[in-house]
Amino acid sequence: MVVALRHALKHRSAKPALWLLCSLPFVWLVWGAANDALGANPAEYVIRATGDWTLRLLCVTLAVTPLRVTLGLPELAKLRRMFGLFTYFYVVLHLLCYSWLDMGFEWPEIALDIAKRPFILVGFSAFVLLTPLALTSFNRAIRWVGAKRWQWLHRLVYVVAMLAVLHFFWMRAGKNNFAEVFVYASVLFVLLAWRVVRSSMWHHLFRLGGFTR
Amino acid sequence: MHRHLFNRASDSGFMHPLGSEITPQQMYMQRRDWLRQLAAGAAGVSLVAWASRDAMAQAPSEAIARPGKLAPLTGAVSRVSGANTMEKATPYADASSYNNFYEFGTDKADPAKYAHTLQTKPWTVEIEGLVKKPGRFDLDALLKLSPMEERIYRLRCVEGWSMVVPWVGYSLAELIKRVEPLGSAKYVEFITQADPKTMPGVRSRVLDWPYVEGLRMDEAMHPLTLLSFGMYGEVLPNQNGAPVRLVVPWKYGFKSAKSLVKIRFVEKQPVNSWGRSAPQEYGFYSNVNPNVDHPRWSQASERRIGEDGLFAKKRKTLMFNGYEAQVGQLYAGMDLKKLY
Numbered sequence: 039m040v041v042a043l044r045h046a047l048k049h050r051s052a053k054p055a056l057w058l059l060c061s062l063p064f065v066w067l068v069w070g071a072a073n074d075a076l077g078a079n080p081a082e083y084v085i086r087a088t089g090d091w092t093l094r095l096l097c098v099t100l101a102v103t104p105l106r107v108t109l110g111l112p113e114l115a116k117l118r119r120m121f122g123l124f125t126y127f128y129v130v131l132h133l134l135c136y137s138w139l140d141m142g143f144e145w146p147e148i149a150l151d152i153a154k155r156p157f158i159l160v161g162f163s164a165f166v167l168l169t170p171l172a173l174t175s176f177n178r179a180i181r182w183v184g185a186k187r188w189q190w191l192h193r194l195v196y197v198v199a200m201l202a203v204l205h206f207f208w209m210r211a212g213k214n215n216f217a218e219v220f221v222y223a224s225v226l227f228v229l230l231a232w233r234v235v236r237s238s239m240w241h242h243l244f245r246l247g248g249f250t251r
Numbered sequence: 252m253h254r255h256l257f258n259r260a261s262d263s264g265f266m267h268p269l270g271s272e273i274t275p276q277q278m279y280m281q282r283r284d285w286l287r288q289l290a291a292g293a294a295g296v297s298l299v300a301w302a303s304r305d306a307m308a309q310a311p312s313e314a315i316a317r318p319g320k321l322a323p324l325t326g327a328v329s330r331v332s333g334a335n336t337m338e339k340a341t342p343y344a345d346a347s348s349y350n351n352f353y354e355f356g357t358d359k360a361d362p363a364k365y366a367h368t369l370q371t372k373p374w375t376v377e378i379e380g381l382v383k384k385p386g387r388f389d390l391d392a393l394l395k396l397s398p399m400e401e402r403i404y405r406l407r408c409v410e411g412w413s414m415v416v417p418w419v420g421y422s423l424a425e426l427i428k429r430v431e432p433l434g435s436a437k438y439v440e441f442i443t444q445a446d447p448k449t450m451p452g453v454r455s456r457v458l459d460w461p462y463v464e465g466l467r468m469d470e471a472m473h474p475l476t477l478l479s480f481g482m483y484g485e486v487l488p489n490q491n492g493a494p495v496r497l498v499v500p501w502k503y504g505f506k507s508a509k510s511l512v513k514i515r516f517v518e519k520q521p522v523n524s525w526g527r528s529a530p531q532e533y534g535f536y537s538n539v540n541p542n543v544d545h546p547r548w549s550q551a552s553e554r555r556i557g558e559d560g561l562f563a564k565k566r567k568t569l570m571f572n573g574y575e576a577q578v579g580q581l582y583a584g585m586d587l588k589k590l591y
Contacts, residue, residue, distance in 0.1 A: 079349060081561055
């Protein structure tokens with residue numbers, strides 16, 4: 039099965055196909071808004087859907103490395119940036135929809151809202167922290183920043199993941215409705231835990247001196 | 252005490268139209284005919300639009316077509332002050348598909364999907380507590396208790412959206428008078444159906460079941476407080492709280508308990524379900540108030556379902572949902588920022 043997967047991922051249309059797949063939610067929202075297919079409260083639908091897709095793509099992005107290593111799929115590495123940028127695309131849409139549909143682009147009120155409500159502040163912080171990652175996602179940026187520093191910078195994604203889940207948790211807290219929050223939190227926890235365990239294993243092996251790369 | 256409670260003028264201090272001032276039905280029907288004739292004439296396209304709009308404003312109920320889905324239940328135009336907003340009614344499709352009724356799930360599409368299992372026949376409402384005449388009313392008895400009225404109310408959800416719904420029912424005061432509360436009855440508690448067999452949401456632990464709401468006695472006795480059996484000229488759809496529910500138009504929607512099974516008269520302020528679940532977010536009074544924010548969002552504005560487009564600016568929320576003239580007096584001297 040892994041062989042078949044590797045084969046599929048090697049195909050030159052793999053990346054464009056996944057690109058299309060990632061943009062489908064956006065296409066659906068635009069189509070739905072134009073055709074009045076988003077239910078009784080389309081604004082709420084769009085704001086929630088873009089938030090949901092941000093979280094989902096964040097999970098996908100963070101799943102790339104664990105899957106690449108555990109399944110032995112080096113081809114996945116080439117897709118990580120695309121997933122990351124789609125995450126950013128949906129979070130920008132999410133923020134845009136909130137600012138526009140909910141707040142009518144009234145900037146002083148938006149600023150007040152962000153400052154006043156921890157749930158909005160946490161979501162906004164996640165967006166802010168994700169921005170330098172998106173801005174330094176191209177190859178030349180890695181050279182400019184330096185590979186080591188670039189890697190450190192991009193570890194911000196773990197902070198972003200925690201903030202995103204907290205944002206979602208708080209949003210659902212008023213209604214004690216945590217089933218979905220728990221799903222995202224578990225997925226992200228597993229993906230982060232995998233990294234922690236792996237890096238401590240490396241560390242351990244190095245210290246024992248019985249392992250060379 | 253009783254005299255005060257049962258006096259129809261208990262909301263005194265407000266301008267109610269005298270019976271003689273209300274346009275008689277015959278007259279406004281004639282006026283509408285005249286407008287229609289005018290519209291049909293050579294008055295031109297713009298006049299047609301103007302005339303039909305005016306006709307709608309005269310009697311919004313006429314503009315609301317019966318959806319033809321459930322058994323008809325009609326009511327006479329209500330004479331209660333504030334009971335006939337001129338605003339456009341929300342499309343029935345939206346009002347019956349976008350609901351918060353957690354007994355059927357937390358998603359707003361869930362009630363319309365799952366509420367068909369609700370058994371509304373037979374149905375009884377038990378009256379208990381501090382009343383002279385406690386007992387059980389079956390639904391038919393309740394339906395006959397007082398003449399049905401149509402009331403077109405704004406509905407403002409605590410989540411920041413609103414609708415305009417033509418309800419059918421009568422003032423809860425009619426029932427309260429019938430059961431004769433004792434002087435010690437200061438509050439009314441509303442207990443709703445919680446049947447895990449027919450209500451899938453009751454199996455989840457989102458809230459403590461049954462869902463409970465409460466009103467102060469003077470709020471419960473206010474003529475605008477409606478015991479509702481229908482909407483849009485038909486019996487209530489299950490997802491909207493069939494077969495009988497409360498509608499308190501100046502409070503956030505969750506105060507209007509659905510599918511009532513018990514009404515209890517008590518001395519102490521009841522603990523309502525949302526107040527128990529998240530007291531920092533939902534108070535006992537929960538009057539619509541643009542000046543008191545929900546901890547997670549502003550209550551200053553709202554989106555009218557089915558009317559305000561995706562990119563429309565949200566409309567301003569009105570104090571007491573626009574019923575200040577009718578109910579403001581009930582809260583005179585109260586700090587509404589503390590007693591939210």
